[in-house]
Amino acid sequence: MRNSGLQNFTKRLLKTSDALAKIPSLGWGLSYFITILIFAVVYKMNSTGFYHTTSQFEKNLNEDAIEILNSIESSLVTVTNFSPANYDGWTLLKDEFEVHSLRHFDNNIGFTVLTVFEKDNAMVSMNVELNFKLNEELITCTEKNECYSTHFLQTTRPIFDKENNFEALTPQALSYYGDIHWFKTPLTLDKKIKGYVAAKKGFPSEASGSFNRMLYLSVVTITTLGYGDIVPISGLNRFLVGLESIIGLIIVGLFLNSLSRERRKVL
Incomplete structure (x- = not known):
């Protein structure tokens, strides 16, 4: 029974992987930038939970x-x-x-x-x-x-x-x-x-340019640069920053996989 369940899970995972691979590389590229914007908005909504060392x-x-x-x-x-x-x-x-x-x-x-x-x-x-x-x-x-x-x-x-x-x-x-x-x-x-x-004092959520700061944070987070000039200090924001980093890595992997698939078709 355990082996049967594992096999079914593996088959579903492979089907999902194949379906995702069929998405054009351009689609994954766009989703990467859309993810940046979405998290920038979410960070803006929770901007008081960040400490800025250089504000x-x-x-x-x-x-x-x-x-x-x-x-x-x-x-x-x-x-x-x-x-x-x-x-x-x-x-x-x-x-x-x-x-x-x-x-x-x-x-x-x-x-x-x-x-x-x-x-x-x-x-x-x-x-x-x-x-x-x-x-x-x-x-x-x-x-x-x-x-x-x-x-x-x-x-x-x-x-x-x-x-x-x-x-x-x-x-x-x-x-x-x-x-x-x-x-x-x-x-x-x-x-x-x-x-x-x-x-x-390091909390510029009500100062000018708040969305630009959060957009910058989203770019730095999803690319895993992690400069550390903007630091999450609440549990929710720490979770969001970690989540965006993981999602960014997954999207990059799917983008490369799709790009490789398209290249093989051309050749």
Whole structure:
């Protein structure tokens, strides 16, 4: 009985092998690339379960930082009074107002603001370091379901230049040493900031270029290159990576088998 069962299994296996061998090599080649795309999508759906050792150096992250800084700058401009009467006759130049150098530490977001003031053909510029803490409790929504997050700004350095007698000439949002000022941003900016911070820590699932990373991972996995710059850290993703590697080897074997069969027919 055992021998009979083994023989039947062997016959079925051979029939299956013959049927698969009849599939053109082009079909197996296409299935190889389709498998890459399918696993890239699956990885994208489970992208939080991967650790990226090099995400903090990506160009996409720099572009996200620029977008965040531009959004912060726009929000600050709306609450900044550019009237010279508020600055003892000095005029804060709106065109020179610039936010740059995005930083993060723990749950705090830091950046630097460049301010330029003009009075009687004299100009003074200064860089002020500011920071705010992300707080999900400070979210308000309007009747139109437009939700905003409130951020409290704080600077840890005095905005006085006693040597040049330049006193308290910064906009309201910067003000004097230790002052705190608030401004509002759309919740989309909060999401962008959180994605940026997570990416800096090696989890860029919410940062730009997420699908491209997973497509790259799928190619590296199915070709068994295994660079190790993207590492699965969940049980499901480890299983998926291993499964794709095995499927890739099987498809390559079937492709070569089919190619050899086609070559024998031609000869």
